[in-house]
Amino acid sequence: MTTTQERPLDKSWRGVGKNDADEIHTADRVTFTGGSRQLLDEILRPYKRAIWLLVGVVVVENVARLAIPYLVSVGIDSGIPPIRERDDLGPLLTVVALVLGATVVQALTRQLFLLRSGRIGQDLLYQLRRRVFRHFQRLSPAFHDDYTSGRVISRQTSDIDAIYEMLETGFDGLVTAFLTLVGTAVILMFLDVKLGLVALVSGPFLFWVTAWFRRSSAKAYRVSREKVALLIVHFVETMGGIRAVQAFRREPRDLEIFDELNDDNRKANLVAFRLVAWFMPGIKLIGNVTIAVTLVYGAYLAHDGEITVGVLAAFLLYLRRFFEPMMEISQFLNTFQSASAALDKLADVLREEPTVPEPTVPVPLGAGGGTLTFDHVRFGYLDDRDVLPGLDLTVPAGQTVALVGTTGAGKTTLAKLCTRFYDPTGGRILLDGVDLRDLTSDDLRSSVVMVTQENYLFTGSVADNIRFGRPGASQADVEAAARALGAHDLIMALPQGYDTQVANRGGRLSAGQRQLIAFARAFLADPAVLILDEATSSLDVPSERLVQRALRTVLAGRTAVIIAHRLSTVEIADRVLVMAHGEIVEDGTPDELVGSGQGHFSDLHQAWLESLA
């Protein structure tokens, strides 16, 4: 498919990652996993009855619809002679009244069908959206690390759209078309068996073409879903980092990359579109050949007096009606193929189970006050590299621990294990004697809260963001939390105070303000164990000091793990842990460690003293 004017696809900018093999695998996978079929079954199940009811409505509608041409032919055959012969309008009027009746019935049932099926479609989408969103929320950070936000977004936008498109165009067309098809086939046989059999010879051909299309389009659409996901991933990422893009004049290069992805997406779609371009006329051709053959054969039969002119006319009418829905069914098949590729992707996600599952038999949390115990904890992100080779540590309730150490020592990893972002591969972590894996996530989250380096803010007001720590909190509680941190004045200085909208990802605020709000959010959550992972790095010294001061009161009676690279933060700690290569190498009160005059912490302290000079 490559043409000469194309640029060589230079993908070296992407670099190498550990999931590259998977990516290729998913894009090229052609075997039908059955995931989409199963998912479709599942989401349709609650609507089974409603759908059957709808099918009933459609049957009535189609009987009415199909009755019209039939009645017309009856009108011509039996309505005209009485007029000719004895000026008797009676039979004709009866037929016209019947046509009118059929029209009314058709209109009523059609409206009912459109409304009901529309509602079912929308309900389905709503349920699916809800389910997918919740599932993504349920999946563990480890999954999100690999899957990445762009893909999560693309599943919830472009994949859901593909399904929406099917429900919007397909749902309506399919049932009608299918019933028209069956109904017309019956009428055809009923009108004349010989002609009917000739017409039905087209069946195997239709079947064969359709089977071919299904096979080839399934693959094409699957590729196209992956391509559009990559496009979305790039789009979201560059729009999120637009500041750096602009400042570093990255636009041309980014555009080049975008064009490449855009073009990949176009090509993938082109393959699918071209399959349709063969498929649709193929179906049409089969229909047209059948009509021509029937016409000639029918003419002979009529000539021989085996059928009446009226029957032949009606037959040809119905034959057209037989092939018309074929086009609609093909159209549906097309959107269905696209939707089922999307459903496949969603089914893959829905099949994922959280790597940190909820306990089957949860153990209630006693009132221990937050003792954290690491018992031979082993953990690594990649199978062959342990970040924590075997950690033993007890943080008694109420103790404030400062965790220091070089970058990459595993401090953040330790914090993430405490909040159960990941489960240890060996050993146990206990909170008040209960294994974290035996706690419900509600219990765990209300006892252990972490403030991360990311301090992501959500769209909404400052108050909304602080309240995120405890959704039910009153305005007074929110303000109290901010006040405790010395953030109140700062927030009041914003144009609408607590009601100031933080804008896109908190862009309305300065980095320090964002950190303070993220802090207030954690204070409001009021957990037994508070973990701070380099949470004050963007604050100026006086603000940091206010936070420290606040911490001193807030942390009284609470267990705290403070990860910091600034020794100023260590001031309030009861105990200092120095970490290197996943192990605790020094452990003691700040004074002890400094006093020893050797070791990492003492060096750090020395370096820090020098930095102040």
Next chain:
Amino acid sequence: MATDLGPDPDVAPPAGVHSIWRIRGYLRPHLLSVVTMLVTSLAVVGTSIAIPLVTKAVIDGPIADGELAPVLPLGLLALAFGLVEAVLIWLRRWVQSTAVLAMENTMRHDLYRHLQALPMSFHSRWPAGQLLSRAIQDLSSIRRFLGFGLIFLVVNVVQVITVCAVLLAMYWPLGLVVAATAVPIIWLCARFEKRYVVMSRRVQDKQGDLATLSEEGAIGIRVIKAFGRSEHVAAQYETGARELHELSMDKVRLSSRFWTFLEVIPNLAVCVVLLLGAIGVGQGALTPGELVAFLTLLLSLVWPVSALGVILAMAQEAMSAAARILEVLDTEPAIVGGTVTIPEPRGHLRFEHVDFAFPDAPDELVLRDIVLDLRPGETVALVGATGSGKTALTSLVPRLQDVTGGRVTLDGVDVRDLDLHHLRSLVATAFEEPTLFSMSARENLTLGRSPAVDPASDAEVEEALDVAQAGFVRDLPWGLDTRIGEQGMALSGGQRQRLALARAVLARPQVLVLDDTLSALDVHTEKLVEDALRSVLSATTGLVVAHRASTVLLADRVALLQDGTITHVGDHSELLATVPAYRELLSADAELREAVSA
């Protein structure tokens, strides 16, 4: 709201036919294809009319005459028409697939390109979800309409008119009856259009909101997890999804009524024609064959008329989608470059009575009367409390924001007169929140260097890594080719900051801006970085935002920013001795030293 702000993501301007009309330019390169699509589609209608006419010929001719000879040729004619029809359909779809996808591609390209040029003030207000829904959902609505709906709108209208004309010619009294049904149909369509376009706009906006919520749920997942607030955000999302459900149901209700009417009207015409036609045949005014053909043709109108409903709905959707896209494309980039380039840049940066307010809060000056002169090669530290406007000040240099009063000059030239690309090649910033993209570490590092014009040599990359103490990159599984960023290796805050610093250094700027870049480093690393930075800064002009005394020491002079204005400029020790506010900001470390060593 001020005009230079551009459209508000929450306020929808009206959409109409003009929005589609305005994007007609995208069809122009594909004019030939569009014409082909139109012609083939019309020809298809022709053949679909021709086949029943052949049928009529067979019924009225050979069968009535009892003459079998002409049947075969007529049958072959029907076959030929059938074949032609299939080929035409193939041609249309083939041409369509190429043209509409290329068109969609171009539009998406233009949209992306335009978004790249829009300033920070735009991006801080528009969530990526809203932009994404335009780039994906709205574009495919437009593609569907231009590639399919538009053609069939024309075809169906032409078909309806042609059939009416044929009917009129066949037997005008009945033809008139059929033509009269156009009146209620047109009236219905007009009514429908007005209401539907509003609804589809609402639905599209809501879809954008939902995309934004998905985005937040995905990007904020770790915060959500840390607080166990999945239920809370899921409830929010569900509220949005339910609203979308409601809005979509409005659409369903309206279109179900409209579509039903569109189907009823031609059927009513069939009733009337059957009645009058049969009477006509009875009185010998027309032949039975003619009536059959007439009714056949009339019945063939039912589909094109009822399909009009779907096509019109598609058209409304495309219109509001186009309006949504135009909203973005119509936003003039508020920051466009001048034409001046500095042949021999020295890096003399001056802030001359600069005032600044963010565009979305124009009355509130964040910076007031800033006067600061950074001589070539000089490094100035900027010290100020959280939220005092340091980042705002630094963003004025590469024109991520524009001053609202006064001017910023580089080597005597107002930065607004400089070619934007040129200006940004002279200034490099290491942001306080380092942004890494999902690309190889090398690509991330060389962001400021264009691979075509002046690629960074390996030696330069190594040097920058050394300066920023980012040697850890070499130890990544695939070295500099390792993908980092969200889709790659996770890096700690300190590691990201060092990469961002290395990136800024590697850009070899005349003016290096460091916005609190060392905040996430441990003391030890910080010291190493500072030592290495000193030599870099000696050659360039530096603006260094600092919270710590150690960083301030990198600078030749210090400027104290208080409440948006520079109150003191001087030497670190001098300010420490004479300015209490400065001491308050920077000397806390000393206080702590006593606390720790006590």
